[in-house]
Amino acid sequence: MxxxxxxxxxxxxxxxxxxxxxxxxxxxxxxxxxxxxxxxxxxxxxxxxxxxxxxxxxxxxxxxxxxxxxxxxxxxxxxxxxxxxxxxxxxxxxxxxxxxxxxxxxxxxxxxxxxxxxxxxxxxxxxxxxxxVTIIRIGTSGGIGLEPGSVVITRQAVDACFKPEFEQMILGKRVVRSTDLDEQLVQELARCSADLGEFPTVVGNTMCTLDFYEGQGRLDGALCSYVEKDKQEYLRAAYAAGIRNIEMESSVFAAMCNACGLRAAVVCVTLLDRLQGDQISSPHEVLVEYQQRPQRLVGQFIKKRLSAA
Structure with missing residues (x-):
């Protein structure tokens, strides 16, 4: 039960x-x-x-x-x-x-x-x-206080209240699972990025939300019950809590891999700095190159692992 x-x-x-x-x-x-x-x-x-x-x-x-x-x-x-x-x-x-x-x-x-x-x-x-087995999520995200195109290697996935946990209702009861990720894997990926030296990379916490618009404090959705000042206060509080990017999958990913004993990591590129705006405005060709950055980092990691085997 x-x-x-x-x-x-x-x-x-x-x-x-x-x-x-x-x-x-x-x-x-x-x-x-x-x-x-x-x-x-x-x-x-x-x-x-x-x-x-x-x-x-x-x-x-x-x-x-x-x-x-x-x-x-x-x-x-x-x-x-x-x-x-x-x-x-x-x-x-x-x-x-x-x-x-x-x-x-x-x-x-x-x-x-x-x-x-x-x-x-x-x-x-x-x-x-x-x-x-090592499992890695590679994706895109919104950055907080980072230059667009920066890659974030997630240390902890946190919820919208900045807690490192994933909550789910099971049989009508609240079950909470830890969202810690493998620290050794985090550091290994960070070293691989340093070896590449191709793009800025940081280790930080990732906020996982249930929604792309209001859930992430955007002002450009069909609904919005707050103002720019409220948004800025929230995002700056997130930054102070060690959060460097926002996406919508990392918490359950970390929780499920953790619960099954799988070594896991999250590597996401940021497409914009949410402190500067809500809409992605970079040209298509720039975004395509950004999206290749996590792939290049993880490809380097896999090559390094296999060469050491």
Missing amino acids: ASAGVETKKPGNDNDFVQLGNPHVATMKEDVLYHFSLSTSTHDFPALFGDVKFVCVGGSPSRMKAFIKYVAVELGLDVPGADYPNICVGTDRYAMFKVGPVLSVSHGMGIPSIAIMLHELIKLLYHARCSG
Whole structure:
């Protein structure tokens, strides 16, 4: 039975295999990952995914396909003319691509969308008997007090009240999970960015909200019950609390990975400084280059890890 309070217990991690926080799955005759259009009765998960060591997730299917193409080239696994087909071709909910030990998956926008994807992704890794997996969210965000194009490596995901927790109602009861991320992984990614030396990178907290407009203090939505002064006070308080960017997926991502014992990180580029405005005004080609920055950083991280193996 779900209960109130902070959930801190993690499942076991024997032999570093991916574990679930749900004993019922092991007793199921068939597990249908409906939103991936995959099933344990029709797909050989260990054969398809057993070698996965790195999972990168991001909002849009096109961005995650671009990422797998980039990683294929960086790892020397690119095949001329390769199309990298969508593994989840039977559904339009999510897209999934794979090259070597790297899996790239889209998650849509917002907490509900990424949460559904993560339930099925973690079960996929479990059924495939994957071990030693690192999972990283790469995406875009609004910055606070940062130059647009800066990359933020998240230390803690916090909610709109600046608390490092994710709250969910389960069976009518309030359950709170920790949103801490792997500090060793944070520092490893920071060193990789320093090695690259291509763009400004900071380590800071990330605020995860339930909404893009009022939830993030914007003045340009269809509804707004506050003024510029209120917005500025809120964002400056967030900055004082160590928050450097705002997005809509990091809290549940951190909470679910934490609860299943997965090493996880969040790497997002900022598209604007929210202290200076609410609308993204950079030219398209500039935004495209910004969005490639987390990909380049994570690609460098993966290459470095594999070369040390």
